[in-house]
Amino acid sequence: MERVEATFIKHFSNSNHSKGMNKLRLKTKKERHRISFCTGLFVGCTTALIFALILIIHVRNILDKQGKAQYMENMFPLYRRYRINYTFIFGFKQGIELGYREVLLLSFGLVALALASVISNLDMEMDPKTGDYKALTELLPLILVTLALVILVFPFNILYRSSRLFFLTTLFHCICAPLYKIKFQDFFLADQLTSQVQALRSLQFYICYYGWGDYKHRQNTCKMNDAFDTFYFVVAVVPYSSRLLQCLRYLHEEKDRMQAYNGLKYFLTIIAVCTRTAYSLNAGTGWGIVAWICSAIAAICGLLQHRSKNRWLRDKLLIPYKGVYFGAMALNILLRFPWMQTVLNFKVSLHRETLAAIVACLEIIRRGIWNFFRLENDHLNNVGKFRAFKSVPLPFNYEDDEDRDV
Known part of the structure; x- marks a missing residue:
């Protein structure tokens, strides 16, 4: 290893040891405790807002108010243990990709924003002082969607x-x-x-x-x-x-x-x-x-591969416990069939839009489970086909993009 490092430093860094070792070392992200703090803050806000929403609905008997059905029709639709190399799979620059903390921060931040909008909408609906401003009350979901789209296309170098x-x-x-x-x-x-x-x-x-x-x-x-x-x-x-x-x-x-x-x-x-x-x-x-x-x-x-070395599974697996895969398969089937309610039309007490929202959430959970095994499959394909890198740039012309985020 020392001979390889010395050869690289001599030929590709003009014998500059610090510069050569800086290129060879993996770039790691700096710890940012404010991300953990903000994530915890938004988790707490989300939990509090969920309880507040439930209390408002029950205390004010919103479900028994006149116009409940119309409100639901109009407003409710809005609302590295196994070392899988996802940075390579997605083409991210190593060391500056978004980690799970950044993803959780954005997720809980958007959830807290959405719940705050829902509670504001309900409060304006029930408050006699704002009850006459029905058009403004109806605009809150539109403002929420517009804000999310503005954040997505915001041109300045903030918010990743x-x-x-x-x-x-x-x-x-x-x-x-x-x-x-x-x-x-x-x-x-x-x-x-x-x-x-x-x-x-x-x-x-x-x-x-x-x-x-x-x-x-x-x-x-x-x-x-x-x-x-x-x-x-x-x-x-x-x-x-x-x-x-x-x-x-x-x-x-x-x-x-x-x-x-x-x-x-x-x-x-x-x-x-x-x-x-x-x-x-x-x-x-x-x-x-x-x-x-x-x-x-x-x-x-x-769903099943009966000719595999691991019966009914892929030939190569990362998780040593096969029961995890079979459990995920069974859960995948269970989460695929809630849509049957829309076809078989079972009699349930929930509003149609509420049921559609629950089915949509279950599908998101199913897709999240699928994402892990999909990335695992692509990682194993990369390893099996020796695709550890996309190309070999000679003579190793790297660009320093440490200040850029992914």
Whole structure:
């Protein structure tokens, strides 16, 4: 090792020992205790706001007030142990990528902001002094969404600008799926979007609700519009279509037959989403049966691999306990089927929008579990195919970007 270091310093650092060792050493992030402090602060705020929201709803009997159904229709839709090298997989510059603390900080910060908006909306709704300003009360969800979008596209170098730019660039590649060479981060983000169909539909609803001025009269006429119903299909299909096009592009470039199989799975999912949407808009036995069959096939595709060295699992595993994988598979199946409520129409006491929000949250949990095993799979592929780096730059021309964040 010392001979390798000496050779590198001699030929690539002009015998400057400190400069050469600085290039060879891994760049580690500096500890920032304010991130931990702010994360804890937002966790506490989130917990307090959740309890406050529950108390407000029960103490003021909001669920028994006149206009409850209309309020729910209009407002509620808004609301390294195993050393997986995710920095390489996503193409981050090592040492300046976002860690779990930064991600938790942003997550709990946004949750606290959303809950504060919900409580403010309820308080303005129930307070006699602000009860007459109904239009202003209705604008709070719009202000929240606008603020989140402004933070996302904010051009100044704060709030992890390079990470936001990375996200927007990857999102653009997902939208223009067949026009760009497919990288891991592209289809990873596209997979995340397939779990956000309910959120995308909520955004579609609010564009109609606020764009056409229904909020001024608190009248929800969007769902009576044929154009709205058409886009209700389109918005749900776009994420799956993006993944389908990515599979076809990857199949054309790499000649990997597995991508054809994946493409077929997403094609069946598109059919399932369309039939399920048609059933929700115009309930009928025929639509329900087709939606149930297509969704069941799409849900279990690729679940088991009976020819593997580890029966029913991959040949190589990082976690030594196989029960973890089988437990995740069972949980994945359980979390895939809450949507059956929309097809089978079980009688439950919850409001339809509340139930949709719960199903959406369960899908986010399922996708989070899937993310870990997806990254593990790509890490094992990189190791197995000796892809420890993307290229060997000679004569090692590095750029010092220590001041930039990812």
